[in-house]
Amino acid sequence: MARFDVGAITAVRATVVVAVVLAGCxxxxxxxxxxLHSVLGADxxxxxxxxxxxxxxxxxxxxxxxxxxxxxxxxWYLTAVVAADPGREFGxxxxxxxxxxEPQPDVDVDADADGAAAWRxxxxxxxxxxxxxxxxxxxxxxxxxxxxxxxxxxxDAEPFRAHIDGWSLSSTTADFWPLRLExxxxxxxxxxxxxxxxxxxxxxxxxxxxxxxxxxSHYYSxxxxxxxxxxxxxxxxxxxxxxxxxxxxxxxxxxxAEYAGWDWFALHLDDxxxxxxxxxxxxxxxIDEYNAGTLSFADAPPRKLGAGDFTLTAKEHWRGWPVxxxxxxxxxxxxxxxxxxxxxxxxxxVRYWEGVAYLEDEDGRRVGRGYMELTGY
Numbered sequence: 381m382a383r384f385d386v387g388a389i390t391a392v393r394a395t396v397v398v399a400v401v402l403a404g405c406x407x408x409x410x411x412x413x414x415x416l417h418s419v420l421g422a423d424x425x426x427x428x429x430x431x432x433x434x435x436x437x438x439x440x441x442x443x444x445x446x447x448x449x450x451x452x453x454x455x456w457y458l459t460a461v462v463a464a465d466p467g468r469e470f471g472x473x474x475x476x477x478x479x480x481x482e483p484q485p486d487v488d489v490d491a492d493a494d495g496a497a498a499w500r501x502x503x504x505x506x507x508x509x510x511x512x513x514x515x516x517x518x519x520x521x522x523x524x525x526x527x528x529x530x531x532x533x534x535x536d537a538e539p540f541r542a543h544i545d546g547w548s549l550s551s552t553t554a555d556f557w558p559l560r561l562e563x564x565x566x567x568x569x570x571x572x573x574x575x576x577x578x579x580x581x582x583x584x585x586x587x588x589x590x591x592x593x594x595x596x597s598h599y600y601s602x603x604x605x606x607x608x609x610x611x612x613x614x615x616x617x618x619x620x621x622x623x624x625x626x627x628x629x630x631x632x633x634x635x636x637a638e639y640a641g642w643d644w645f646a647l648h649l650d651d652x653x654x655x656x657x658x659x660x661x662x663x664x665x666x667i668d669e670y671n672a673g674t675l676s677f678a679d680a681p682p683r684k685l686g687a688g689d690f691t692l693t694a695k696e697h698w699r700g701w702p703v704x705x706x707x708x709x710x711x712x713x714x715x716x717x718x719x720x721x722x723x724x725x726x727x728x729x730v731r732y733w734e735g736v737a738y739l740e741d742e743d744g745r746r747v748g749r750g751y752m753e754l755t756g757y
Contacts, residue, residue, distance in 0.1 A: 427452060429483045430632040433596045436586035442556060444600070445628070446537025449484035449503065451598075453477070454630035456535065456542045458549060458561065459646065459751040460572060460607045461736055462622030470611045470620060471512035471720070471736035471751065472570050473521075474549060474561055476535070476542045478528075479504050503528030507544035508728060511568045512736050513613055517721040519735060520613070522565040523728040561609075569617075572609035574624050576602050581682050583656070583674055589629070590670050591660060592639065597631035603646070603654035603676045623648045625750065638663055641756015643692065643702070645717060647739050649748040652678045657685065657707075659692050661756060675709075685709075698722035700757050701733045716740040717752060733757070 431450040448454055460472040484502045505528060510521035524545045526533035533544035540559070541550040547563035552573070559574040581601045583589045589599035605624040610617055625646045635642075644658040657673035673685035690709050694702035695716070703719040717737050724735025732755045739748030 427632050427634075430480065431483070432633060433588060433598050433631050436588040437598060439580070439582060439587055439598075439600055441580070442538040442540065444537075445535075445540045445556060447478060447503075447535050448598070448630040449478075449480055451630045452480045452632040455627075456549065457627040457629070458574075458624060459734075460574075460605075460622055460624035461648075461749045461751070462572070462607050462609075462611065462620035462624075464611070464618035464620045468618060469514040469720070469736070470613075470618070471510075471514070471724075472561070472572065472607075472611065472624075473508065473510040473734055473751070474547065474563060474570075475508045476533075476544055476547075476549070477506040477508075478535070479506070501528035501534070503534070505533035505544050506729075507533070507547055508726060509547060509563050509565065509570075510724075510726060510734065511570060511611060511613055512720065512724055514720045514736060516614070517723070519721075519724045520565075520567050521726050521728060522567075564612075567613070569612040570609070572607050572620075572624070574626075575606045576604075576626075577606055578602070578604050578654075578676065578678070581674055581676055584672060584684075589672070591633075591642075592636045592668075592670055595631075595633040595636060597629050597633075599627070599629045601628070601646075601656065601674075602626040603656065603674075604648060625654075635660075639668075639756075641754070643705075643755075644753040645707075645737070645750065647717070647737070647748045647750035649739065651747070655709075655748075655750075657690060657692065701725070701754055702757075703733075707739075714742050715747070716744075719752065720749075 430452040455475055455477045457475045463469045481502045505526050507524040512519045526544050528534050535542045539551045539554060540556055549559055549561050552558050552560050557576045561570060561572045563570050581603055583599040583601060587598050587600055588596050590596045603625055605626060607624040608621045611620050640661045640663050642658055642660050647655045654676040659671050660668040662668050667687060669687050671687040675683045675685060693706045695706050696704035703722050705717040707715040707717050717739055720736035720738060724733060726732050726734050734753045737750060737752035738746050741747050
């Protein structure tokens with residue numbers, strides 16, 4: 381679902397703009413992190429004029445890989461769980477967030493690369509990059525801010541390129557696949573080639589993903605992607621392979637005040653199924669009717685999941701974060717979703733938990749892996 385589907389960048393809009401200005405439209409160190417929970421449901425009155433996700437659409441590619449500047453918020457979100465011989469495992473997260481200052485037409489960032497007009501994109505961007513080193517139980521992250529400009533940050537639909545201040549996720553041919561993620565920080569580096577193996581999945585109602593009675597986003601996923609390349613951390617470079625997940629989402633509306641946050645899961649099962657679930661946490665504690673998910677298959681159409689098709693119950697906590705969950709699918713399947721290790725908190729300008737998680741069956745056998753996201757704690 382991701383990530384700040386309800387405009388979490390809105391929560392740090394002033395931070396982004398100030399940081400960009402102070403840093404000369406490049407990398408910056410924003411002020412102290414604040415909890416996403418403190419701003420969920422906050423309507424800052426700046427939505428007027430932006431388009432609203434209020435009906436299903438037919439996704440069109442490659443156009444929909446690019447920006448939707450008529451909407452206020454948008455993100456390109458990639459996670460991967462990869463392993464190196466002899467079994468060393470890593471998680472990788474790259475997310476590019478776009479926040480509109482004012483509604484704009486949908487144009488590639490390179491459409492007018494010269495002159496003053498190139499700076500008047502009306503967009504600001506925030507990038508998050510993280511690596512989880514499971515064996516050493518360490519999670520490293522970094523964050524970058526920029527205004528929209530061809531030389532600094534933005535997204536092109538064809539050929540696809542999403543980039544910010546030296547980090548990039550881009551097509552390597554005229555087609556969308558394969559993609560290459562290239563990103564480095566002083567502490568770690570990732571270089572992955574990503575090849576989609578299944579069709580894109582339109583989440584929700586033909587791509588309209590409802591987050592409450594008045595709020596929704598346009599949302600599609602590439603649920604199973606082959607990943608291969610390198611992860612460098614701690615002075616060592618590891619050749620890795622594994623699976624990745626790509627989410628695309630855009631919206632204008634915010635999460636309503638009756639919600640405290642959300643819990644989101646994207647899991648690759650060893651039997652070939654791919655599972656996405658999200659749970660909207662109501663302030664009053666009731667199970668929300670808009671909880672939803674999708675179960676995807678290698679050789680059959682995806683199965684949509686409603687609030688009555690699954691159960692999620694927190695069973696273990698670490699510093700207030702629920703890091704293990706009981707998961708029920710239908711009447712017959714019972715699992716545990718467990719963090720690979722507890723401290724995978726994104727200690728960035730918007731604080732949230734995002735990290736590697738394992739899926740276990742009732743006998744404790746590991747039967748899948750993927751990513752878990754927790755907000756509002």
